[in-house]
Amino acid sequence: MRDLAELSLTPLSGRLVEGTVEVDLRDGWLQPGHLVGVAALAQSCASRGRPFRLAVGPTRTSYASRMHLGAVLSQLGAGHALPPVPERARERDLLEVTPLVSPDGTRRLAALVRDKVLAQDPEAAGALYACLTELGLNVQEHAGTTGFAAAQTLLRREEVLFAVADCGRGLAGTLALRGATNDREAVELALRGVSRLDAPDRGLGLRTMVALVGRLGGSLSLISGGAVALAGRAGVRYRESRTPFAGTLVQGRVRLGIHTALPRQEKGGHWSHV
Amino acid sequence: MSEPSPTRTLVLPYLVAGRDLADAMVDPLEPVAGTRFVVDCRPLATGSVSFASQLVVRVLDQGGAGALVLVGGPQEFVEHVCGAAERLGVADRLTVTASDLAGVASA
Numbered sequence: 001m002r003d004l005a006e007l008s009l010t011p012l013s014g015r016l017v018e019g020t021v022e023v024d025l026r027d028g029w030l031q032p033g034h035l036v037g038v039a040a041l042a043q044s045c046a047s048r049g050r051p052f053r054l055a056v057g058p059t060r061t062s063y064a065s066r067m068h069l070g071a072v073l074s075q076l077g078a079g080h081a082l083p084p085v086p087e088r089a090r091e092r093d094l095l096e097v098t099p100l101v102s103p104d105g106t107r108r109l110a111a112l113v114r115d116k117v118l119a120q121d122p123e124a125a126g127a128l129y130a131c132l133t134e135l136g137l138n139v140q141e142h143a144g145t146t147g148f149a150a151a152q153t154l155l156r157r158e159e160v161l162f163a164v165a166d167c168g169r170g171l172a173g174t175l176a177l178r179g180a181t182n183d184r185e186a187v188e189l190a191l192r193g194v195s196r197l198d199a200p201d202r203g204l205g206l207r208t209m210v211a212l213v214g215r216l217g218g219s220l221s222l223i224s225g226g227a228v229a230l231a232g233r234a235g236v237r238y239r240e241s242r243t244p245f246a247g248t249l250v251q252g253r254v255r256l257g258i259h260t261a262l263p264r265q266e267k268g269g270h271w272s273h274v
Numbered sequence: 275m276s277e278p279s280p281t282r283t284l285v286l287p288y289l290v291a292g293r294d295l296a297d298a299m300v301d302p303l304e305p306v307a308g309t310r311f312v313v314d315c316r317p318l319a320t321g322s323v324s325f326a327s328q329l330v331v332r333v334l335d336q337g338g339a340g341a342l343v344l345v346g347g348p349q350e351f352v353e354h355v356c357g358a359a360e361r362l363g364v365a366d367r368l369t370v371t372a373s374d375l376a377g378v379a380s381a
Contacts, residue, residue, distance in 0.1 A: 103294050111289055114320070126320035126350070133291030133322055200335055201327045201361055208323040208354075 012037045012223075013243035014045075014052070020079070021045050025064070026057035032150035033221065033251035035069050035097045036165040039148040040247050042078040043099075044167035047145070053079035067150060068096035094151035094160065101146065106136035113151050117160060121256040127212045128162060128254065134205035135164035135250055142196065143168025143248065158256040159218075167247030171224040183225030184238060191222065191229060191236055209252070210236075217255035224248040279340050282306055285314040286347070290321045296328035300337070307338035315347025326354030334364040343369045 012034060014021040023038055038054055045052035054073060056064050061082060064070065070082030094113045100106045110132035117125040132149060139147030147166035154161065171186035174196045180186035191210065195203030206222075210231045213220050219232040226244035230237045282303045290296070300306070311333045315321070333339045342364075344355055352370055359365040 103292055107289070107291055107295070110291065114289070126348070129289060129320045130291065130322045134324060137292045137294070137324070200331055201358055204323045204327055 012041070012245045012249070014041055014246070017053075020051040020053050022053045022055060024055045025060060026055055030060050030063055031251065032067070032097075032152050032161050032163040033165070033223075033249055035064060035067050036148040036150050036163045037245060037247075037249050038069065039072050039076075039097050039099075040145075040165040040167040040249070042073050042076045043146055043148070044246065046076040046078065051079070052076070054082070056080070056082060066096075067152070068098075072097050072099070072148070094153055095149060095162070097148055097150045099146050099148055100136040100139055100164070103137055103140060106140070106149075107133055109149060110136065113162070117153070117256070124160065124216055124254050124256050127216055128160060130212060131209050131252055132162060132164070134209055138205055139164060139166045139168065139248075142174050153256075158258075160254045160256060161251060162254075163249065163251040165247060165249040170246075170248055171227075183227035183244070184240065187222055187224050187227040187229050187238070190224075191231065206250075213252050213254055217258045218253040220253075221251045222249070279308060279310045281310045281312060282339075283312045283314065286318045286321065288317055288319050290318065290325045292322065293324050293328035296325045296332060300329070300332040304337075306333055309339050310341045310343065311337075311339040312343045312345060313347075314345045315351060316345060318347050318351060320348065321351035321354065323354045323357075326351060327358040330355060330358040330362055330364065330368075334359065334367050335362045339367070341367050341369060343371065345371055 012023070014023050023041060025034060025038065042052045065082045065085045070080055070084065073080045073082070094116050095109060098109055110129045113132060114125045114129040117128055128151070136147060136149055143166040145166050145168035147164055149164045151160060151162035171190050172180055172183045175186040175189050175194060177196060178189055178194050180189055190206050193203040193207040210220050214233055219230060222229045222231070223241070223245050226241050228239050228241050284299055284303060313329070330342065333342050344352060356365065356368065356370065359368040
């Protein structure tokens with residue numbers, strides 16, 4: 001499974017087609033990050049009164065529908081051709097695309113995800129709760145808009161993917177007063193624990209999350225504007241995207257089960273920036 | 275003999291996350307200045323770094339409690355609290371114990 005940062009970001013950029021912002025997801029793989037990214041873009045368009053439309057290829061329709069993207073887009077008044085799907089057992093879909101409307105709501109969603117993974121891997125379940133709450137509460141505190149979350153289990157790979165996106169101020173907007181002059185600098189500052197707030201001991205969430213998912217053999221993809229970062233065991237790799245995402249998107253990948261064989265002191269540590 | 279410090283006791287639930295939740299839990303226990311602030315972490319399964327940080331900010335850094343005593347709790351959460359106390363320069367007023375709450379409260 002490639003991380004989101006390794007995938008083409010082209011589908012996550014809207015283009016204007018006859019007055020409508022259109023996102024084209026007809027090519028490539030879809031992961032939770034794509035789904036929450038589309039929901040955030042649709043939310044942004046709805047708040048500005050701009051028409052939004054999603055195009056999805058036939059092979060991706062089932063997954064996107066199953067993850068309730070169609071229902072979310074319909075609620076936002078966005079155009080799409082995703083059919084409603086009958087409710088059935090969806091053990092692998094830990095969390096369908098869901099708006100993060102309040103801090104308590106975010107904690108409840110994170111607890112639901114945690115509970116679904118708990119029996120299989122208690123440590124990963126705790127990490128998922130911590131990551132989803134940190135990301136969701138960050139959106140509510142800093143972005144000034146509604147964010148969206150989704151999570152999915154990949155059973156054969158024994159992995160969990162989780163993602164949170166918003167189209168709010170973006171990292172460059174929030175960290176400009178800390179010296180960020182572009183998206184790349186803002187992403188670097190965020191991953192180093194720099195916060196826009198002067199309050200004591202801020203900016204811990206993202207840095208702690210990187211360490212947490214790393215200990216569980218996973219990684220974190222962070223996309224903000226035109227900057228892309230992939231934080232993994234080898235450190236943090238950065239690159240630029242030719243098609244910027246108009247907001248901030250984080251997708252985490254956590255492996256289930258592997259860390260139980262590793263002693264704690266061999267799992268942690270801080271990652272260097274490379 | 276000086277009077278013993280008044281004690282405030284906060285029992286954490288199963289899951290805690292976010293600075294707003296730490297504020298909401300400490301608010302009813304104000305004022306905390308000069309108190310021995312005991313946090314029973316034994317029911318806790320997972321606590322986020324932001325919650326831990328805000329707990330230290332509210333109790334020791336801004337609150338001015340004489341002591342913050344953690345009872346039990348997951349290792350990761352205890353590490354979050356200890357880290358916050360170190361960064362904020364208040365680690366000398368933090369005590370971590372695995373002992374029972376009654377023993378701590380009466381100490």
